[in-house]
Amino acid sequence: MAGPYIEGDRWVVIRRRKLRSVEQALAKLISAYNVGGHITECLRRGYEIYVGPRVADASANPEYRAHLASWLVRKYPWLSS
DSSP, X not given: OEEEEEETTEXXXXXXXXXXXXXXXXXXXXXXXXXXXXXXXXXXXXXXXXOGGGXXXXXXXXHHHHXXXXXXXXXXXXXXX
């Protein structure tokens, strides 16, 4: 924990987060929702969360990789140069 101190016109206190990574946050989020029997059963068998460049490892299919990349970038095709 650090602070309190004033930054600009705000009172700031820095404290440790309960969840420190995307993986932890997603795992907690997944476990908090009722996603249906079949998906819950698959999740209980285990799952892997891909972060950063490892997202490309999610599939061996090049067409799906291209689709996934375009979805993650979320840039409309007509805005690309």
